[in-house]
Amino acid sequence: MVNEFENEIRNEVFSDKLNNFFKKYKKVVILVSILIISIPVCLQSYLFFQNQKKQTLLSEYLKAEVMIDTNEDQENAIKILKKLAKENNDTISALSLGKLINYYLEKGDRKAVLEFIRSDKLNSNKEIFKEIKIIKEVILNFETLNEDEILNLLKVNNDNIFKIIKNKLLIDFYIKNKQFNKADQIKKQL
Structure with missing residues (x-):
C-alpha cells in the first residue's frame, strides 16, 4: 500500500516536472523538433537538385557529342561544349574541353587547340589535369x-x-633529333 502511494506520488511529481519543463521550454522543444524533421528533408532536396543538375549537364554534353560526331549542327554543338567547359563540374568541364580539343585537332586548327589547353579551366588544382595539359601541349x-x-x-x-x-x-x-646517346640514357632509366 505504501509502495503504491509512493509510486503514485513519484509519477505525479515526474508529470509535474515534465509539464513545467515543457511550459518553460515549449518554443525550444518545438524548434528542435522542426529542425530534426526539416534538416534531412532540406538536405535530400538539395542533393536531389544537385543530381538533377549533373544529369542535365551530362545530357547536354552527350547531345553535343552526338551532334559533332554525326556532323549535325556542329556550330551549336561547339557553343554547347564551350558553355559546358565553363561549368563548375570538373568532369563535364574536362570532357567538354577534351571534345573541343579533339574537334579542333581534327579540323587542323592548332591555334584553337593551344588556346583550350592553356585555358584557365585546365589550370585546375588537381595535379592530374596539370600533367595532362603539359603532355598535350x-x-x-x-x-x-x-x-x-x-x-x-x-x-x-x-x-x-x-x-x-x-x-x-x-x-x-x-x-x-638524331641524339641517340641521350635517347639510350633515358631508355636505361625506364
Whole structure:
C-alpha cells in the first residue's frame, strides 16, 4: 500500500516536472523538433537538385557529342561544349574541353587547340589535369620545341604517374633529333 502511494506520488511529481519543463521550454522543444524533421528533408532536396543538375549537364554534353560526331549542327554543338567547359563540374568541364580539343585537332586548327589547353579551366588544382595539359601541349608542339623547352615542360619526377609517358616523349624527341646517346640514357632509366 505504501509502495503504491509512493509510486503514485513519484509519477505525479515526474508529470509535474515534465509539464513545467515543457511550459518553460515549449518554443525550444518545438524548434528542435522542426529542425530534426526539416534538416534531412532540406538536405535530400538539395542533393536531389544537385543530381538533377549533373544529369542535365551530362545530357547536354552527350547531345553535343552526338551532334559533332554525326556532323549535325556542329556550330551549336561547339557553343554547347564551350558553355559546358565553363561549368563548375570538373568532369563535364574536362570532357567538354577534351571534345573541343579533339574537334579542333581534327579540323587542323592548332591555334584553337593551344588556346583550350592553356585555358584557365585546365589550370585546375588537381595535379592530374596539370600533367595532362603539359603532355598535350608537348605532343601538339612536338615538331617545334627545342631541347630546353621540352626538358622544361617535361620535368620528370620519379613519383609521377606520367613518368613513363614523359620519358617516352623525351626518347622520341631525341631520336627525331638524331641524339641517340641521350635517347639510350633515358631508355636505361625506364
